[in-house]
Amino acid sequence: MNKQDLTLLTDLYELTMMQGYYVKGQNEKVIFDVFFRANPCNNGYSICAGLEQVIDYIKNLNFTYEDVDYLRGLGIFSEDFLHYLSGFHFSGDIYAIPEGSVIFPKEPILKVIAPIMEAQLVETAILTILNHQCLIATKASRVVYAANGDGIMEFGLRRAQGPDAGLYGARAAIIGGCVGTSNVLAGQLFDVPVMGTHAHSWIMSFPDEYTAFKAYADLYPDNCTLLVDTYDTLKSGVPNAIRVFREFKESGRKFGKYGIRLDSGDLAYLSKQARKMLDEAGFTDATITASNDLDEYLLHDLKMQGAAINSWGVGTHLITSKDCPSFGGVYKLAAIQNSEGEFIPKIKISENTEKITNPGNKTIYRVYEKDSGKVKADLICFADETFDPSEDMLLFDPIETWKKTKMPGGSYTLREMMVPVFRNGECIYQSPSVKEIADYCRQEKDSLWEETKRLFYPHQIYVDLSPRLYEVKKNLLDQVNKA
Amino acid sequence: MNKQDLTLLTDLYELTMMQGYYVKGQNEKVIFDVFFRANPCNNGYSICAGLEQVIDYIKNLNFTYEDVDYLRGLGIFSEDFLHYLSGFHFSGDIYAIPEGSVIFPKEPILKVIAPIMEAQLVETAILTILNHQCLIATKASRVVYAANGDGIMEFGLRRAQGPDAGLYGARAAIIGGCVGTSNVLAGQLFDVPVMGTHAHSWIMSFPDEYTAFKAYADLYPDNCTLLVDTYDTLKSGVPNAIRVFREFKESGRKFGKYGIRLDSGDLAYLSKQARKMLDEAGFTDATITASNDLDEYLLHDLKMQGAAINSWGVGTHLITSKDCPSFGGVYKLAAIQNSEGEFIPKIKISENTEKITNPGNKTIYRVYEKDSGKVKADLICFADETFDPSEDMLLFDPIETWKKTKMPGGSYTLREMMVPVFRNGECIYQSPSVKEIADYCRQEKDSLWEETKRLFYPHQIYVDLSPRLYEVKKNLLDQVNKA
Incomplete structure (x- = not known):
């Protein structure tokens, strides 16, 4: 992703709407929320x-001479507006939930407060970036959960949806809990561990499998994982690997990490057989790595069947989130500032009920159970609301309002989730390193109940509205229905 | 995608294998094929x-000082090898099937002939790029087929898997038959039509829907598509649109293209009702555009139900190929040059039969039925084989060899599909423009039978081996099984 070149990475309608606001002299401050409607998978x-x-x-938002020239050539923008664009920069505020945080549907994860022309322009790219990385981080977190402590290596670059998907997908996968990636560029740019073994072509470029293994062991004794399925896993690959391991040790040398990798066939059966062969030969500390179209479901089943696998390389299914390859983040107008400087809440109705938005200038409080430290609920409220955790709090479902939970004062703690990122166009937030984000993400997941982390039909955390926000929303809906 | 920065966009194992070849002084010429095993969807x-x-x-392959420095820091590469990398450039040959071509499983679509160290390095990025764009072009072609002549606009940027996926996905979608994209950067870089309307936020930023529509019509009379579902499609949106269309025409002005866009609710029902309302008001030439989670299956069904929709905006499902978000292209060693300069065919066996490769230096001939001009089969053969179309040709399935078709001499024509792209490291191929590729792709699809273009259970085109290639493969398999 070339940083300088993303200004035009936007939908045409953002620019035609911007020109519309420009012509109408309409550039009041507005608030847009990014939120999503359902967790992936x-x-x-x-x-x-x-x-x-x-x-x-x-x-880096800025329209270069070439950008303006290209837009002029479309024949739909006035010279006045193009002149405005040539001096464009973002002057607004942005709040966001930090990377690595656990998030839930319907709550704002990022909030833009800016003149409408600026806020409109940035919609598309913000969604493209967040939708992709939230998706892959979430998928990685599922795969890591299924591995139950074994390391997951991100191996998907060749099946990613283009170079950026491989690069930022690897970043997100590490945030979600992967121990490393095969992607060298990701390693360079994000200072994360890079990992790998060798391919079938390595074996095939030698006269025979044994010679190929021996050459590899001589070269990489610190990390010697031999791919054993080029010809026949149990008849050829594993015996040749054992022969090389034995000769290596007999010659008085020592491996760092060593073992085999399975990349085809039935991984449960082959891993158990290979484990037996390795153990019988005395190589009980040899690791067995598996790859080949793995996802959290197969991984979960292989673990259930006692597959003797210690380490997993996950490619296509992780880097594309194959069974759910999109994250439905949207960007919706929540409020418009009036001439008195007050934000007037706005709502979007829809034929599809789940598409109705939450109005106003909002923030999120996470409600933790004090004793366990676990997440009880998230509360969406107006940004100026405050709550006293020594007082009782009533949580209720904003749709099924008869579902209520009373949190007695003193039994819970609160944490505001959104932090300021830009103020008046200046970035006031320092992003942590990817490793720090990954560490924080592990802590975040520790704040969830096991019931919420389960792969299948997990318990859904409540995301509730404050009573004041609920009232404002209800009144706006009633007004529209009356009209 | 920053062209200068892709050299490290590779799996770590490509570099560790390269160093292995380097240490062994093993840098003979090899041939790698890119092929895929099944069509998506x-x-x-x-x-x-x-x-x-x-x-x-x-x-643009080249290891910068920073790249070499980063690799040095990993502690697994020798100074000699790092020195070699700092002077690295690609010196080999590449052949490929041109963009926009119809392709079939198991046949090489790109072939690299180069010293093994070079050929190994480029595996990952070549696959990342081709897998992504082949996937989206194919998906677009399906969606376009379902639309049966209506225009498909690519609207998916915000749900793409990162910026590149949006950008190169838009490029591929145009190649596959889309009439345009909302992605302005794709428009700028690839000179393809950009399209769009306005968002719900446009409507919500005005005191009411009518005023918002009127403002938009005044601004964009040449292309005035009004989004009618912000409050209530049939009670509010369509009547307000009709009011604006009427007032506009009564004031003596003329629209270019004009109409409405539906973005929620039941598109079959709403489009038919809206069509009726527009027609009764005299706006029979107003177009109805639809969006909202469309894919080729829903589009096909909506057309079957007589939905009154002329134009379709397709987002998430197209830009991610949602029901099949990866294209399984692989890169496999096919031959190694011996000291006499002869390419010795190589084969990869696998526990999974469909993973067995085709050995040797190969090319592809497409076999057309002379009378109809339609594709009969593809023939994979050695690059030095020639065929005389005045003679009979026997086609047979390489797995189910009893399935045979005899093409009488004179009844068919042949076309070699691969063209030279690089020779001795120099690019000797000029890529056509995206528009030219899209035009060529339309012709390519005209060479297919309707039975092969069908969305569901299409007829599969035969991809056969020449008798000589079949014999070589069979002998290699026998040798391995003997061993």
Whole structure:
């Protein structure tokens, strides 16, 4: 992703609407929310990721001479407006939930407060960046959960949806809990561990499998994982690997990490047989790595069947989130500032009920159970609301309002989730390193109940509205229905 | 995608294998094939796309000082090898099937002939680029087919898997038959039509829907598509649109294109009702555009139900190929040159039969039925084989060899599909423009039978081996099984 070139990474209608506001002299401050409507893969939560790239995008927003010239050639923009664009920069405020945070549907994860022309322009790229990285971080978190402590290596670059998908997908995968990636560029740019073994072509370029293994062991004794399925896993690959391991040790040398990799066939059966052969030969500390179209479902089943696998390389299914390859983040107008400087809440109705938005200038409080430290609910409220955790709090479902939970005063703690990122166009937030984000993400997941982390039909965390927000929303809906 | 920065966009194991070849002094010429094993979405064919970006990648391959420094820091590469990398450039040959071509499983779509160290390095990025663009071009072709002549606009940027996926996905979508994209950067870089209307936020930023529509019509009379579902499609949106159309015409002005866009609710019902209302008001030439989670299946069904829709905006499902978000292109060693300069065919066996490769230095001939001009089969053969179309040709399935078809001499024509792209490291191929590729792709699809273009359970085109190639493969398999 060329930072300088993303200004035109936007939908045409953002620019035609901008010109519309420009012509009408209509540039009041507005608030747009980014939120999503459902967790991918029916997960119980999602992982926030991509903010650092959103920050880079906003910082580098600027229409070059070539950009303006291209837009002029479309024949739909006035010279006045093009002149405005040539001096464009972002002057607004942005708030966001930090990367690595656990997030839930319907709550704002990023909020833009800016003159409408600016706020409109940035919609598309913000969504592109967040939707992608939140998706892959969440998928990675599921795969890591299924591995139950084994390391997951991100191996998907060749099946990613283009170079950026491989690069930022690897970043998001590390945030979601992967121990490393095969992607060298991701390693360079994000200072994360890079990992790998060798391919079938390595074996095939030697006269025979044994010679190929021996050459590899001589070269990489610190990390010697031999791919054993080029010809026949149990008849040829594993015996040749054992022969090389034995000769290596007999010659008095020592491996760092060593073992085999399975990349085809039935991984449960082959891993158990290979484990037996390795153990019988005395190589009980040899690791067995598996790859080949793995996802969290197969991984979960292989673990259930006692597959003797210690380490997993996950490619296509992780880097594309194959069974759910999009994250439905949207960007919706929530309020418009009037001439008195007050934000007037706005709502979008829809034939599809789940598309109705939450109005106003909002923030999120996470409600933790004090004793367990676990997440009880998220509360969406107006940004100026405050709550006293020594007092009782009533949580109720904003749709099924008869579903109520009373949190007694003193039994819960509160944490505001959104932090300021831009103020008056200046970035006031320092992104942590990817490793720091990944560490924080592990802590975040520790704040969830096991019931919410389950792969299948997890318990859904409540995301409730404050009573004041609920009333404002209800009144706006009634007004529209009356009209 | 920053052209200068893609050299490290590779899997770590490509570099560790390279160092292995370097240490062994093993740098003979080899041949690697890119091929895929199945069409996405159970389609009857795929569309080739991405070659221009592969060419850019190969041309710009070079390890900068920073790249070498980063690799040094990993502690696994010798100074000698790092020195070699700092002077690295690609010196080999590449052949490929041109972009926009119809392609079929198991046949090489790109072939690299180069010293093994070079050929190994480029595996990952070539696959990343081709897998992504072939996938989206093929998906677009399906959606376009379902629309049966209506225009498909690519609207998916915000749900793409990162900026590149949006950008190169838009490129591939145009190649596959879309009439335009909302992605302005794609418009700028690839000189393709950009399109769009306005968002709900436009409506919500005005005191009421009528005023918002009127403002838009005044601004964009040449292309005035009004989004009618912000409050209530049939009670509010369509009547307000009709009022604006009427007032506009009564004031003596004329629209270019004009109409409405539906973005929620039941598109069959709403479009038919809206059509009736527009027609009764005299606006029979107003178009109805639809969006909202469309794919080729829903589009096909809506057309079957007589939905009154003329134009379709397709987002998430197209830009991610949602029901099949990866294209399984692989890169496999096919031959190694011996000291006499002869290419010795190589084969990869696998526990999974469909993973067995085709050995040798190969090319592809497309076999057309002379009378109809339609594709009969593809023939994979050695690059030095020639065929005389005045003679009979026997086609047989390489797995189910009893399935045979005899093409009488004179009844068919042949076309070699692969063209030279690089020779001795120099690019000797000029990529056509995206528009030219899209035109060529339309012709390519005209060479297919309707039975192969069908969305569901299409007829699969035969991809056969020449008798000589079949014999060599059979002998190699026998040798391995003997061993």
